[in-house]
Amino acid sequence: MNDLILRSIRGEKIDRFPVWLMRQAGRYMPQYRELREKERDFVSFYKNVDLSVKASLLPLELLEVDALIIFSDILVPLEPMGVEVRFEEGEGPKLYWDGNFKSLKRISYEDTSFVLEIIRGVKASQSEVPVIGFCGGPFTLLSYMLDGSPHKGLRNTKLCLWSGECKQALGLLVENLVEYVKGQILAGVDLIQVFDSWVLHLSYEDFEDYANVYLKDFIKSIKEFNVPVIYFFRGSGSFLKALKDLPADCISVDWTVDIVESMEVYSHAFQGNLDPYVLYADLETIRRKTLDLLRCIPRKTRYVFNLGHGLMPDMELEKVKYLVQVVKSYRIA
Amino acid sequence: MNDLILRSIRGEKIDRFPVWLMRQAGRYMPQYRELREKERDFVSFYKNVDLSVKASLLPLELLEVDALIIFSDILVPLEPMGVEVRFEEGEGPKLYWDGNFKSLKRISYEDTSFVLEIIRGVKASQSEVPVIGFCGGPFTLLSYMLDGSPHKGLRNTKLCLWSGECKQALGLLVENLVEYVKGQILAGVDLIQVFDSWVLHLSYEDFEDYANVYLKDFIKSIKEFNVPVIYFFRGSGSFLKALKDLPADCISVDWTVDIVESMEVYSHAFQGNLDPYVLYADLETIRRKTLDLLRCIPRKTRYVFNLGHGLMPDMELEKVKYLVQVVKSYRIA
Secondary structure (H helix, E strand, O other): OOOHHHHHHHOOOOOOOOEOOOOOOOOOOHHHHHHHOOOOOHHHHHHOHHHHHHHHHHHHHHHOOOOEEOOOOOOOOHHHHOOEEEEOOOOOEEEEOOOOHHHOOOOOHHHHHHHHHHHHHHHHHOOOOOEEEEEEOHHHHHHHHHHOOHHHOOHHHHHHHHHOOOHHHHHHHHHHHHHHHHHHHHHOOOEEEEEEHHHHHOOHHHHHHHHHHHHHHHHHHHHOOOOOEEEEEOOHHHHHHHHOOOOOOEEEEOOOOOHHHHHHHOOOEEEEOEOHHHHHOOHHHHHHHHHHHHHHOOOOOOEEEOEOOOOOOOOOHHHHHHHHHHHHHOOOO | OOOHHHHHHHOOOOOOOOEOOOOOOOOOOHHHHHHHOOOOOHHHHHHOHHHHHHHHHHHHHHOOOOOEEOOOOOOOOHHHHOOEEEEOOOOOEEEEOOOOHHHOOOOOHHHHHHHHHHHHHHHHHOOOOOEEEEEEOHHHHHHHHHHOOHHHOOHHHHHHHHHOOOHHHHHHHHHHHHHHHHHHHHHOOOEEEEEEHHHHHOOHHHHHHHHHHHHHHHHHHHHOOOOOEEEEEOOHHHHHHHHOOOOOOEEEEOOOOOHHHHHHHOOOEEEEOEOHHHHHOOHHHHHHHHHHHHHHOOOOOOEEEOEOOOOOOOOOHHHHHHHHHHHHHOOOO
């Protein structure tokens, strides 16, 4: 197995940086769109084990990346908690629940057995590269439940946090996410990535008080399963300094961070940092901006190439392929 | 004159922190909406000297703030440059120009004489508090010209920056903004605030290369007019560390910054930091979050209370008034 990503995160000697991309199996790929058409709605699609396994595998053949991530959605563990998730055509998710935290349920990883089957399917179909399992961060899932979409700046979530009424729900989310991740690890994933996109909207103080406290508990618990953990968050430039003691193995940052300085100060492995919009530019710019980043990485290991956020539906497959090849051709001196 | 804001920025001894609010004359105020109804479109409104003077003055009587800001729009200096600005009902601005940087014109402050008349009008109508003039940051104005709205993450602006084709336009914007600010100062404003909201979307590296370089030039030039300069920007948590040498007197930060640590490291005065969404909460929360911030300010001077961004149209006047009173009642020990 090409275990470059595991070796890089552990700090072992490598001759090039590993690469995978967030949302690497996604709408920008004609082959994904073809699979996606086989189910009418997105929830049915991510619950369809056969189609989700096929989607997960696409980037291996098409992009030749160094890791696969299972095809799924961060909202999956909310459903057995009592939150119904629906995706309307061309829109984001809509969440339906009674708004009463007391009615939220403890879950078992068997409640989302389709996720375990997808993992087993991806592992059985290939042994070339490691497989990444994932979940949302406790804060990000809470904000989906309370605000549905971040476009209004998470007004409901903030009011709930400030009222002091969210603590139990965040505690329950941590417990349930630990169980959910445990199932993924038992099913065979080689790494876990936690996606915490929406902390971006918080103040520095609220990030500390309402996101970081639960996050540290959560990451500490899932680290006990002995699989490397990557923590991805938006607002990296603001909140990175609060994460110095985060027990994750790798911190995945957006493009607002001065990664050179950060990698000199932190003991974690780092992932990401390239502005995804570079993929809207011409090949020459893609090459230049990517090499500029790789050349400035101050370490010869403990870095995983990725974008600062996920690929967008209107990006071009050929440019994404080119980006991966640029990273793979860069030799660590 | 109540010159508390000037004294606080200079670092003189004060017994309470000064307060004003970005967008303090705005749609959340019934009295503003009444004035606004007298002109059909927003451009006609901000060009109407009598109405804009009246709008500028509203917060003095209604909120009892320590400074007034002239009612205007950051897009004003673009019009004499050759960029037509229109506001459609209930939408953001739309900009019309030929897209050719070479056709952009040098301006004289006399091209926007209505702004000078508004300043003279506000100064003549009251001498109780200082009057703040303002303009957009060079980068933020360029992004309006190229993307119109930040909702798509400034795709066009970034592609233009990376192509190297924006340099002259940024240079011209700096020259024109210096002239525009000079006019405001000659007309009598007591301070200048530069609004650079859209740098938020840049990578750390791009902020350095494409925003900060021009910004430093610009602030240095306007500092020569001997009026205190406040620099406001979003993405404060990410980019503050690039601004250590910024020749502004005061840095106005959003809520992503750890202001306690920042004020210990920087020699500038600071402004802002409170998450504006606190104003959607109940009075008790408004009071608690505001006092939490004021109590943690590590200096006894060189701070100006403000929100981390502007007031929103759906905020309540009574809560805004309450916020101002909470700040004014806090005594510096």
